[in-house]
Amino acid sequence: MPLTGPDVLLVDTPRPRVRRLTLNRPEKRNALSNELRGRIFEELEKADLDPEIHVTVIRGAGPSFSAGYDLSANNEEGRPYHTARGGNDWARHVVEGWFRVWDLAKPVIAQVHGHCLAGGSELAAACDVVYVAEDAAIGYPPTRLMSPPDMQFHPWLHGMRRAMEMYLTGDSITGLEAVSDGYATRAFPLDALEDATLAFAERVALVPPDVQQFNKRAVHRQMEAMGIRAGLRAGTEIQALAFTSGSSSAYLSRFRRDGASVAGLVRERDKPFDPSAS
Numbered sequence: 001m002p003l004t005g006p007d008v009l010l011v012d013t014p015r016p017r018v019r020r021l022t023l024n025r026p027e028k029r030n031a032l033s034n035e036l037r038g039r040i041f042e043e044l045e046k047a048d049l050d051p052e053i054h055v056t057v058i059r060g061a062g063p064s065f066s067a068g069y070d071l072s073a074n075n076e077e078g079r080p081y082h083t084a085r086g087g088n089d090w091a092r093h094v095v096e097g098w099f100r101v102w103d104l105a106k107p108v109i110a111q112v113h114g115h116c117l118a119g120g121s122e123l124a125a126a127c128d129v130v131y132v133a134e135d136a137a138i139g140y141p142p143t144r145l146m147s148p149p150d151m152q153f154h155p156w157l158h159g160m161r162r163a164m165e166m167y168l169t170g171d172s173i174t175g176l177e178a179v180s181d182g183y184a185t186r187a188f189p190l191d192a193l194e195d196a197t198l199a200f201a202e203r204v205a206l207v208p209p210d211v212q213q214f215n216k217r218a219v220h221r222q223m224e225a226m227g228i229r230a231g232l233r234a235g236t237e238i239q240a241l242a243f244t245s246g247s248s249s250a251y252l253s254r255f256r257r258d259g260a261s262v263a264g265l266v267r268e269r270d271k272p273f274d275p276s277a278s
Helices: 034-049 090-102 119-126 160-169 175-181 190-204 209-225 228-242 246-255 262-273
Strands: 009-015 018-023 055-060 108-112 115-117 129-133 137-139 186-188
Touching (some): 055 119, 119 137
Parallel strands (some): 018 055, 055 108
Antiparallel strands (some): 009 018
């Protein structure tokens, strides 16, 4: 990646009228901490108000787009916006956030490579267009031992049968499969992904934002008429209920013990599903 710096989110303008946000926690596979989520919303909203910017691209630094939420952090602290509290309100909180992206006037494009898992797949799903590397790994492995997803977009974007398969196994799919399902827009070889994304962003930027906002809303309103907004909000209650199951409660309690390794617990969860480990 051409950008470097200590900030968790890097911002540049690689093409005329195109803002680009780069998730910059490569040592943690761009895990979505509250700090990083806050910076994403801050910069997206700034771009939405900037008359010189017509479209925003979101990508990840290092080998992954994002491996999900930062399970090593206390995500009760430092949330970037208010959500009405209640038992297990995290899913409601993050779904409200992803609808903040949905409701922006200007289009947002996800440029996805490497791991795009759990909360990372939710971030990409909240974007208007998703360009992916052919060999990207997109999935929601927490369904194996924690809960269904926070944002249950899978039946809407992948279809009922593929969503069921993904939920029941936690297995990931490739970028090519994600395009075939309807989750992603187009897939490219990794070395062609960035140029293809920026070329598309430039074409999007040719349309004036006052017109483009209606183009974006036209698609979203049709999805809302079919019930997607109500469905995703209803799904947060199912996700919260799942955390009360005995298996999920026991697994989550281990994250809070002193010295417990998040990476180790994730490897332990995934090992039975890895044929190379047998």
